[in-house]
Amino acid sequence: MAYVSRRLAELRAPQLNDALNENSIIVQPLGAIEQHGPHLPFNTDLLIAERVSGAAVEAVGEELDVWLLPPLAYTKSNEHAWSSGTIWLSATTLLSVLDDIGRCIAMTPARKLVFLNGHGGNSAIVAAANRELRLAHGLMTFLAHPSVPPDQGGHSAAGELGMGIHGGTDETSLMLHLAPELVDMSVATRNVPDQLAKNEHVKFGGSVAFGWLSNDFGPDGHIGDPTPASAELGERLFNGAVETFGDALGEISAFQFPM
Numbered sequence: 001m002a003y004v005s006r007r008l009a010e011l012r013a014p015q016l017n018d019a020l021n022e023n024s025i026i027v028q029p030l031g032a033i034e035q036h037g038p039h040l041p042f043n044t045d046l047l048i049a050e051r052v053s054g055a056a057v058e059a060v061g062e063e064l065d066v067w068l069l070p071p072l073a074y075t076k077s078n079e080h081a082w083s084s085g086t087i088w089l090s091a092t093t094l095l096s097v098l099d100d101i102g103r104c105i106a107m108t109p110a111r112k113l114v115f116l117n118g119h120g121g122n123s124a125i126v127a128a129a130n131r132e133l134r135l136a137h138g139l140m141t142f143l144a145h146p147s148v149p150p151d152q153g154g155h156s157a158a159g160e161l162g163m164g165i166h167g168g169t170d171e172t173s174l175m176l177h178l179a180p181e182l183v184d185m186s187v188a189t190r191n192v193p194d195q196l197a198k199n200e201h202v203k204f205g206g207s208v209a210f211g212w213l214s215n216d217f218g219p220d221g222h223i224g225d226p227t228p229a230s231a232e233l234g235e236r237l238f239n240g241a242v243e244t245f246g247d248a249l250g251e252i253s254a255f256q257f258p259m
Helices: 013-019 044-064 091-105 120-137 169-178 231-254
Strands: 025-030 066-068 112-117 140-144
Touching: 025 044, 025 231, 044 066, 044 112, 044 169, 044 231, 091 112, 091 120, 112 120, 112 231, 120 140, 140 231, 169 231
Parallel strands: 025 066, 025 112, 112 140
Antiparallel strands: none
8 A cells, every 4th residue: 555644745636535534633833933932943833843743643643544734834923022022913803713623623634633733832722713614614622732821730840830831841941952052041031920939819820810921020031040950851742742642533533523
């Protein structure tokens, strides 16, 4: 049997209807081009989402009939709009782009669309888009992350007091594993909002959310502690993210409406 790429963009037009069916799963990685403090590159979220989704689809794609789209680099990053080099879409524009993607996927035989989101600032918009796409195009839609962002209930290193949401220990470790040549640990510094961590409700991951910009927490733009980061931790985090997303794709494969 001839090799068929699991990267949908590499298919030729006559192959698509033969390759995809109503049980096929389409994965759309979402990244960002935004400042990540003095030590990490602008493409941090993009690279992590692209690598995790690629590895997961390579691992389970054949078994579960999963197909990978090219990543979307520009998303909702206006909390970093103050920093030159950040390239961002407004919430309205991103919703329109996601609807356009959904409309196009609905033209294929596939009925399931998964957003693998590497940027926590997209999460609320993509969650809203999931329902809009379900209503407008009849797709089953899903939102996953390489790891759940700390400000949305996910893990943050102990030294970050739960506040390591941007350019901290874990994200820096992932980049040291995936692209160490893009990381400059000589300028990595701890920047944790210790006062905020003392609150019971109004804090990242607390019961009361608040609007913020990354430079509200200092001029460097990162929020967390990258100084304990290591490539070894990054490798463990990466492998865990790939395994978790692969497991999630297994559940998505079995997911059906009506329940």
